[in-house]
Amino acid sequence: MDLPLIKMMTLNKTLDPVLLRSFIAVVDTGSFTRAADSTHLTQSTVSQQVRKLESQLGCELLQRKGRYVTATLEGERVLSYARRILQLMTEAVSQTSLSAEQQIIRLGVPEDFATHAIMPTLHAFSNEFPGIRLEVKSGMCSDIWREFQNSDLDLALVKQRPGSLPGLSHWPEPLCWIDSLHSNSLDKHPVPLVSFPIGGLYRNEMAHTFDSLGRSWRLAYVSTSLSGVCCAVESGLGISLLPRRLVTANHRILDEGDGLPPVPDMEVTLHAQDKVSALSRTLAERLIQTCQRIFDRELS
Template sequence: MNLNTTLDPVLLRSFVAVVETGSFTRAAESTHLTQSTVSQQVRKLESQIGCELLHRKGRYVTATLEGERVLSYARRILHLMVEAVSQTSLSVEQQKIRLGVPEDFATHAIMPTLADFSRRYPGIRLEVKSGMCSDIWREFQRNELDLALVKQRQNSQPGLASWPEPLCWIDSLEGNNLQRDPIPLVTFPIGGLYRSEMAHTFDSLGRSWRLAYVSTSLSGVCCAVEAGLGISLLPKRLVTAKHRILDETDGLPQVADLELTLHAQSQLSAYDKMLADELIGACEEMFLR
């Protein structure tokens, strides 16, 4: 055998199939080739190596001593080829990072971090989806997101990192919507944590309430409260100069803090981990202000 001979994986695949099935006919079926093609390929491999690889006499085709040696290498070569293609495909797939964030963090809060990451790693396709936390969490559980920032009740779901999110009741600066009956509420669609907390609070107080404004837009909710359409429950950091914070002196109980938690799938690429670290840094800076 010429030591510079290159073994064709196509020939190796036919040889392995014959040994494993014990028949040229069955090998042809498993490789989706004709019997004559499989036979020709094995003959060509034997010619390249310079020895017989198969015992062709008897009911079953078996490997010769030399054939058994070649079989071991052939299997390893074919396995490495499959592994190389699999790992390359995985690497390409990992060039995409899918991130879910609440709407109030999809504006100025973390945009500089995301923009800077995209500039430094132009080969990474960063896909960011913002929306209601309930929707983001469902997509994360379906493995449709690699990383997800979500608001949740404290200690409900462990993640990579968590930060407290204090809430407060707000009305317009000049408004007095608590004196109205029913009390007008400005809130998000059903399923949101703020909405369920608002409804539970007024039900427990025995106060009637109605939905005055419902929107998936955080800016829309904030503007509706500023305009005096009703009362809302929002994170303290979102209070503006046109809002008035309501508390126990107004007859409203203090609401337990929520928490912002960064969740990650169990299998992450190196770039996923780098982005997670940068998001943690951005959130630490934001909540320490």
């Protein structure tokens, strides 16, 4: 084993890559002055750093005689290791950054899909690929879609008008009017409505329907939470418009017999950015399979 390597292995101190860079710069340029220019340091700083490195290694690394500065025999050996050390450090930083970037998959889903609907799929995916950092955001579809358009999400499961925006796959989402099983909000004047905030799904549809019927209405309960909306209807606070698959035993479906017109289906669509990782595509395929099972059960 080379003497400089033995000495480096027996040192208790860690070699500073800054010292190694200055040493390499002096050898490559043949001058402390030119090395200072290439490293954007002062000549005295470069000289001090080389002397410190020599002190740590216990040998002279440079010959300072003549017009040019050259490496000693020990210096040539150390130079080879110094280049390899800095190269490995550069590769480590590069690979770590690349790996971290590849490991993040950002998914946006509506709240009703962020509960029990797709959680088993996400859990299984995370277990199968433990190196992936899956970041899931649930909320209103308008917010999810805005973040997707801003490229803040890799995948987005959103509800939209049928055929309005193409995606990887889509499924019909039948809607229905619901009231509490134990009350009749249609008999009240004005009719109390339970809704999501402005920009939330179905709110405009609800308002337009009652306006076209010539029925006065009011917002009795507004919430960004799906569970809050469902509970408010169950408690008799008002009528709402929701996906049929979310109807509970404490809800009563209203139809034309109650004086309310049918509502066109919505569409649940999975979108993906043009350029996503292979594992993002794998997750998208798993989500498509899961959503297909969800909506197949709804149709059966």
